[in-house]
Amino acid sequence: MTREETPRPQPRPRAALALVAYLILAVLLFASAWRAPRTLAIGGGVDTPQFMWFFRWPSFALLHGHNPLVSNYIDFPAGMNLMWNASMPLVGVVLAPIELWLGPVFSFNLVTTVALALSAWTAYLAILRYVRSQVGAAIGGLVYGFSPFMLAHSLGHPHVTLAFIPPLFLIVLDEMLLRQTRPFWQSGLILGVLAGVQLVIGEELLATSVIVAALGLIILIGLYPNAVRARLAHASRALAIAAGVFAVLAAVPLAVQFAGPQRVPGILQEQNIFVSDLLNFIVPTRMQALAPAFLTRISERFTGDIAEWTAYVGIPLIVLLAFLVVRQWARPIVRFAALLGVMLALLSLGPTLHFNGRISHIPSFVLGLAFPLLAAFLPARVMLYTLVGGWLALIKAPVLYNILPGRLMLFAYLLVGLLLAIFIDTYLSRSVGRRRLLVAGVVLVALLPLLPHWPYDHTDVTVPAYFTSGDVTQIPSGSVALVAPFSHGDEATAMLWEAASGMRFRMPEGYGFIPGPAQDPPMTATQSIMVMVQRGEPSPEVTDSLRQQILGDLRSLSVQSVIVGPMANEDRMVSFFTDVLQTSPTQTDGVYVWPSLNP
Structure with a gap:
């Protein structure tokens, strides 16, 4: 395996400018709620007031001598184990001054808005490790932070839209497993701290991040076994440090979750409902601006609900990515990102294939039987066995069987953003004249289907x-x-x-x-x-x-x-x-x- 050329460090003002730009875009997207942010909430539905409560409880609990991870202020007298409920305790603590000053509705709107901007920004920083083009990295970050996944879950799921740590995981794992320019203990320490922080922001994202990292490592071994073997000692020591740091940080929250009161056994939600329909990759929902009625009538038949219809990529972008992968297959980063992205898309299909809202009895892993046909170009057996193993883990493995398969698309969008940035870096940044205009037009056409519907949904939640x-x-x-x-x-x-x-x-x-x-x-x-x-x-x-x-x-x-x-x-x-x-x-x-x- 050859390492990608490491782009030169970028000036900090550019990174700060990117963050400001993402924040402005997020505020504009949710402008309908920001007209009256203390009485109008972004999105709506039953989850929205639940998260407003979640954000208020931790600071109240700490100030009044209660455990912030459990509560009998709801469901009295038995109460609720909040570690089973995506309660985001760290966010609640950080929000305490704002909660006390401006109230729970404002706090919810703030988190929902900052979530998209911050996630896009860390994706931008991660992508800059692989491209020289600031524009390419900025657009790649935009694809991740403002993806159809983020648009859908912003209706009321901040625990999965506050996704700024997964791109940071990518940065640290890239350093730990591949570049290895820093002492192993530094990478391990940072990874352990990030994992501990993610646990108390959103445990589901931590679990899915671990799955994606494991899948990525297996694919990397399949592609470049000798290169991975040469880096194994450094990586193993770093991972050991990370595991130790995480164990210290996670001991109390996990003890409360698995040994505390009101723990929840078994499967929490239907496993074969919140999945990616095969048509969802090319059929938009009403969350997109370019979504004619005849197409939204199709998407409204998908199982689950609109907050979980998150797989839309669009035909133009799929064609662009396919072109890039074919033309740049020799580049390790392209090969790796493409294979991992395909793997995540396949796993997001859930236990059985869904087509046009109909649930079939065909296991979704059967699509992996196409891998042997491409054995001349990719590690076919590794891909097939990894797909089947991931499929089984999401169905049978304790705790992991509670992951909603469709939510793996978050990580697929990070890889889509990375590949799009590589396309821009390769073809747009190095083109001139009419060719440059042509490439820019191609990128624009590929991105237009992802434009969000505006104004974004909001709900009046005026408190008596x-x-x-x-x-x-x-x-x-x-x-x-x-x-x-x-x-x-x-x-x-x-x-x-x-x-x-x-x-x-x-x-x-x-x-x-x-x-x-x-x-x-x-x-x-x-x-x-x-x-x-x-x-x-x-x-x-x-x-x-x-x-x-x-x-x-x-x-x-x-x-x-x-x-x-x-x-x-x-x-x-x-x-x-x-x-x-x-x-x-x-x-x-x-x-x-x-x-x-x-x-």
Whole structure:
């Protein structure tokens, strides 16, 4: 294996300028929410208020002597193990001053915006190790940080869009495994720290990063066994240091996750739903600007939901990348990036092939049977065995079987950005005149299908004034309040209200993974009726026997207050609790409150 020529170090002002440019683009993308960032949230859906709660809890917990990795302020009394719930504890700690000053909605918008810009920037820095073209690296970073993957998950999944560490992993692993210009202990120390930080930002990204690194190493060995063997001693020592550092940093979080309360066994979500449909690579969703209705009607048939339809690359960009790979196959970085990118795309297909929203019974690894046909150009057996092994790991391996296959496309976009930067560096930067215009036009045509739909989706999440005013102090601090709309797998608004109140109270409700078959707290008669009401379904008449049963539920849950906020079927919910509690509520600051209950 020959090393790629190392580009000259770039001036720091250029890197700073790139970061500023990415931040401006991110703010412009989400401008619809930034018009009123304390009441309008980027994206929407049930995950958004959940993450707003996640961002508020760690600082509150640390300031009040609670464990930031578990909480019974939701799903009281048993609570929730937050290490199983993508809670991003480090982000919550860093956000503490902003949370206290500007509130949870602003904090969520800030994280969602910075996530794209920072991810694009670290990708730009990583790509600069392989190209001389600043423009190429900047566009490559843009492809990663503003990819269809990022656009889709910005609807409410900051734990996977705050993806600035994977490109840093690439930089460190490149140094550790290939270049080896620094002492092994430095690379190992940095890798261990990065892994520890990623664990408490987003554990899923750490797990997928490990999988991608393992796949990449196997492919590298298949391509250049002698070169890898020559570097093995240095790399092994560095990895040992990294493992030791990570073990120290990760000991407490992992102990809480796997030995703490409310740990969640088994498979968390359907394995064959959130995957890449074969058509998704060439069919856009409504998240793209160039998405005619006849194509979005196809994408809307894909399994899962729009936040997980993330594989769109587009025919023009696929053709450009194929041209580059064929013409530059002799270059090690092109060969490696292409093979790893194809591997990740295949694994993102999930357990079985999906086509046009239909789930087949054909294992997705069968597409790897094409590798032997290309044995003259690539390590066919290594590719096939690696694909089958990765496929089995994602289906059968404990913990790893909880990874959603479609989310591997994040790393594929990093490789797409790298290959596109190499194309620009090879053909655009070294062209002049009409040829330069032609190449620039080709790049533009390849990128146009990835343009995001604008304005980006946003949701009004105005918090009732009650929760941010002094009136909320009528709820005893740390007491249990039952809040409507009831929070469960379909609804999490009350979690935002609790966060906005400064965690004034606990709730016997919440949305997240807990032991059991659903993302819901154990349902009582009270909670079941609340869900019926807020969904507009018929609910039983409040008879004396039902009233006594509900009062018993409230006693068993230690409920001292009931709050009904703005919601669908609000009048029905108020009438329901008025009948049960046989007293009228206090109406104040946009909510109905029954305080100081003794059910």
